[in-house]
Amino acid sequence: MHDSLWVVSLVLTGIMPYTKLGTDSPVADALKALSYNRLRLVVTAGALMGMISSLLVYQYGQARVWFAMSRDRLAARPFSRVQQGLQDAARQHLDRRLFRRHSGGHLGYRYAGGAIGISARCSRSILVSISVIVLRKKQPDRPRSFRVPRCRLVPMLSVGCCLVLMMGLPAADLAALLRLAADRPGHLLQVLEKNTVRWPSRFCVGLMLASAAFAAAKSEDGLVYGEVGGEELTMDYYPPAGLAPHPIAIIIHGGGYVRGNSKNNSEAYCADFLAPAGYAVFSINYRLAPKHPYPAMVEDVQRAIRYLRHNAKKWRADPNRIVLVGGSAGGYLSNMAGALNAGGIKGAKDPWIAPSARVQAVVTLFGPSDFRNQPVNENVQALLGPLN
Numbered sequence: 001m002h003d004s005l006w007v008v009s010l011v012l013t014g015i016m017p018y019t020k021l022g023t024d025s026p027v028a029d030a031l032k033a034l035s036y037n038r039l040r041l042v043v044t045a046g047a048l049m050g051m052i053s054s055l056l057v058y059q060y061g062q063a064r065v066w067f068a069m070s071r072d073r074l075a076a077r078p079f080s081r082v083q084q085g086l087q088d089a090a091r092q093h094l095d096r097r098l099f100r101r102h103s104g105g106h107l108g109y110r111y112a113g114g115a116i117g118i119s120a121r122c123s124r125s126i127l128v129s130i131s132v133i134v135l136r137k138k139q140p141d142r143p144r145s146f147r148v149p150r151c152r153l154v155p156m157l158s159v160g161c162c163l164v165l166m167m168g169l170p171a172a173d174l175a176a177l178l179r180l181a182a183d184r185p186g187h188l189l190q191v192l193e194k195n196t197v198r199w200p201s202r203f204c205v206g207l208m209l210a211s212a213a214f215a216a217a218k219s220e221d222g223l224v225y226g227e228v229g230g231e232e233l234t235m236d237y238y239p240p241a242g243l244a245p246h247p248i249a250i251i252i253h254g255g256g257y258v259r260g261n262s263k264n265n266s267e268a269y270c271a272d273f274l275a276p277a278g279y280a281v282f283s284i285n286y287r288l289a290p291k292h293p294y295p296a297m298v299e300d301v302q303r304a305i306r307y308l309r310h311n312a313k314k315w316r317a318d319p320n321r322i323v324l325v326g327g328s329a330g331g332y333l334s335n336m337a338g339a340l341n342a343g344g345i346k347g348a349k350d351p352w353i354a355p356s357a358r359v360q361a362v363v364t365l366f367g368p369s370d371f372r373n374q375p376v377n378e379n380v381q382a383l384l385g386p387l388n
Contacts, residue, residue, distance in 0.1 A: 008027070011030075012026055012027065012030050015030040015033060015034065016029070016030050016033055019245065022242070022243035022244075025044065025047070027043055027047075028040045028043055028044050028047075031043060065128065069127070069128075069131065072131070072135065125158060125159075125162045126158075126159050126162050126163075129155035129156070129158040129159050129162075130155060130159065132148050132151065132155045133151060133152060133155050133156075136148075136151045219236070219237060219238055219239060220236065220237040221234075221236045221237075222234045222236070223235050223236070223237055223282075225284070225303065225304050225307040225308070226300070226303045226304070226307060228287065228296075228300075231287065233284070233285060233286065233287070233300055233303065233304070234262070234284075234285050235262060235282045235283060235284040235285060235304060236262045236263070236282070236283045237280070237281070237282055237315065238271040238274075238275040238280075238281040238282075238283070239275060239280070239315075240275050240276075240277075240278050240279055240280045240281070241275065241276045241277070241278055242278040243278075244316035244317070245312075245316055245317060245318040246278055246279060246280040246315070246316060246317045246318060247278070247279050247280070247317070247318055247321035247322070247323065248279070248280050248282065248308055248312065248317045248318065248319075248321065248322045248323070249270070249271075249274045249279040249280070249281045249282070249322075249323050249325055250282050250283075250284060250301070250304060250305065250308065250322065250323070250324050250325065250359075251270055251271060251274075251281060251282065251283040251284070251325050251326070251330075252284060252286070252301060252324060252325065252326035252330035252331075252333050252334055253283065253284075253285075253326070253327075253329075253330050254326070254327045254328030254329045254330045254331070255288075255328070255329055255330075256328070256329055256379035257288065257289045257297065257329045257379050257380070257382060257383040258288055258289050258290065258379055258382050259288065260288075260329075261285050262283040262284060262285045263283070270325055271283060274325075279323075280315050280316075280317040282304070282308060284300070284301070284304045286300035286301060286304075286333070287300055289379070289382035289383045289385065290382035290385065293382065293383060293384060293385025294383050294384055294385060297333055297383075298333060298336045298337055298340070301324070301333050301334075301336075301337040301357075302337055302340070302342055302357035303353070303357075305322060305324075305337065305355075305356075305357040305358075305359060306345075306352060306353055306354070306355045306356070306357050307352050308322065309322065309355040309356070310351060310352035310354070310355050311352065319355070320360070321360055322359045322360055322361075323359060323360060323361040323362070323363060324337060324338060324359050324361070324362045324363065325363045325365075326363075326364060326365065326367060327364075327365035327366055327367065328365070328366055328367060328368075329367070329379075329383075330365075330367065331364035331365050331366060331367015331368070332364075332367045332368050332369070333367075334362050334363070334364050334367065335362060335364055335367055335369055337357065337359065337362075338359055338362035340357070341357075341358050342356065342357040342358065343356045343357075343358070344356040371384075
C-alpha cells in the first residue's frame, strides 16, 4: 500500500508542480491537465465509492470499539447494551449521529472537522492505548488472544504519535476548540464524566486544551514591520489552515483616519474566516491623523506590503498573491494603495523596502473614493491636512 502511494506521488509530481497538488482531488486535477477527461470521471467515481466504504467501515468499527470499552467498564454502560430485535448496539449509532449533527450545526463544518479529527485520535487511539496499560495492571490474568509487546512502551509511543498528529491539525481549528472548551471547561468535564471514568475524562479535556493552546500560541501580535520617526509600526498575524504556500490578506482597520487599531472595528473580524480559508492574515496598525496626515497612512500600507513580500517565506506565504481588505477609512487606504500600484525601490537601504507594493486584489468595504462629492467633515480635514 505504501509503495503504491510513493509511485502515485512520483507520477503526479511528474505531471504537475507539487505546489498545484494541494487540492481535494489532486489525481483528478492531474488527469484533467492531460485532457484525460473520461479517465478523470472514472477516478473521481472510484474515489467517492472508496470514501463511502471507508465511512461505513469507520462507523461500524467505532461502534465495536466503544462496545468493547463499555464492556470493560472504560466507558458508560449504555454503549454495551444490545437491542434485542436487531442484536446490534443501535444506541451507539443514534447517539453518535445526534452528537455529530448537533455539533456540526453549531460549530460550522470547518471547526467541526478539526474537532472530530482531535476526538478521533483521542478516543480511538489515545484512550485505547492508555486502556491497554490500565487493563494489564488491573486485570493481569485476563485471557487475551493478543498481547501487546512491551506493554508500557508501545502504548505510550502510540499516544505520542497521536499528539504529533493533533499538533499538525490546522491551527485555526485548534484555536477555535480552545475558545469553545475554555468557555465551559467544568461543564465539559461533567458531560464526559457521565460517560466514562474520571481520569480519562480529565485527561481528554486537558489534552484538548493543551493542544489548542499550543496552536493558538502560533498567532503573533505586535510584529514590527517598520519604524518612522521613532514610532514603531506593528501588525498582528493569524495563522492559516491548509497547505502552503498561502495567499496573504492584509486587513486595514477603519476609524475615520483618526482612531482605531488592528484589534477593533468590524474589519478585524475578517481574520476569523479568512485564516480558516487558507489565508495568511495580517491586521496592520498605521499612523493616524491629524498628527500624520496624507500620505503617511498610504505609505504605511505600502511599507507593510513590501515587508510581507520580502519576508513571505517566514510564514510560508506566497509573495505573488496579496490582497488588501479594508473598511471605511481602511477601504480608502486599500483603494489608494491598489491604485498607486507602486513598484520596487531601487537602491533601498533596507532590503525589505526594495520589493514592489503592488497587490493582486483589493476588497473595499464601504470605503470613500471621491471627496469632491461628499461633505468634508473634520476627519477628512485631519486626513488631508496641508492639502486641504
